[in-house]
Amino acid sequence: MSLFVTFEGPEGSGKSTQARLLYSYLHARGYPVILVREPGGTRIGDLIRRIVLDLQHTEMADTTEMLLFSAARAQLVNEVIRPYLEQGGIVLCDRYADSTYAYQGYGLGRDMNELRTLTAIATGGLLPDVTIYLDLTADEGLERKRRKRQEQDAGRAAPPLNLPSELPRLGGAEGRGPIEWNRLDAREVAYHRRVAEGYRKLIAQEPERWRAFDACQAIDALAGQIAGELEPWLEHIQMLETTTPDTQ
Template identity: 60%
Template sequence: MSLFITFEGPEGAGKSTQARLLYERLQAMDYPVILTREPGGTRISEMIRRIVMDLRHTEMAPTTETLLFSAARAQLVSELIRPYLNTGGIVLCDRYADSTFAHQGYGLGRDLDELQAITTVATGGLMPDLTFYLDLPVDDGLYRKQVAKGRVEQSSPGSTFTTPPEWNRLDARDLAYHQRVAAGFAELMRRDPDRWRQLTAEQPVSALAEQIAQEVEPMLKRVTRLGADA
């Protein structure tokens, strides 16, 4: 069998950091595991990422944005995610299709049924086995990212994130947009509670990493460790 785990949450919640820490933990335990991200993860998908995230592209229409994200996802699923899952491995992905429903659906007001149809085509219906939502007030998350990029001075010592993030076109949208996105994620979790694990990102990185590891541990029996059949 295989295992597909995704990470979602507001900007600045530490998704990339936690995905990397889980990857390193599983790799040290000799599990077959890869780490990827959305949009991106393949040569073509990373090229699309540069277009869709570029701060200069303020004129991009919502439909264009939706289709670009979906095109990047289609390439990632076809080239990397599905083939690796077919080998029985573990795939960790920093964002996935839920982000389209939250950002382009609830955030931009795109029709959810239309998004479902597009997403089904892009993914072939592939859904995660487990999705972590790292919960953080949206204004706190945006502030974290601004501090990390040097856009504002940090007003208090310490930090709960370790991977300096980018500041992109979606980050730069107004607070109301990000609040709609957060509300969208809340609705997605309400509709599919068995798949989601909501954890607070307002705690030390190491403590959050341990919570994530504990949630994943029971599912690892689905995956054979490297060399276990030797």
């Protein structure tokens, strides 16, 4: 048995923060787990990421954007995700195909059937077992990112995180790396609202796969809820024999 978990949600909803915390929690408990992000997660995918998210690439056609995201995804699935799942591991992926449906489908108005066909080609039909949705309005997410960027620019340190004791503390700034502001972030607010609304439609179409969480909650509370939600799945995952649980 393996487990494929994806994280979705509007900009700034806390996907990367929660994906990192869950990774750290599972790793410390001795599970075979990797964390990857989209677009990227491979050498080739990271190069594609730079092209597709570069703020200067304002001339990029929507079709190019759609194909580049899919190309990065194809590389990630083939090089990293599928081989790790075949070994019985847990893969956490910060954004996956649902981002294409939400951003290029509902956001840009691309044909959904076309996107589904393209995604099936890119992923070979690989679907997540569980998709964690961090539910925040587009306006709140963008505002959160704007605020964090201002703090960053002003050189103010973010307050320390108050993590529950059962969750491991990460060495660095948990989910508080430099705030990225990319070509897609810079799109108009109406676009981001369509994306958030699109996610709701995707959840309604496949409610059994999605687990939605109120992303306005404190980071540590959310992390505990997400870990708790995955507990039943973890029973089927074989622990790493050589790893001593890390209880720092």
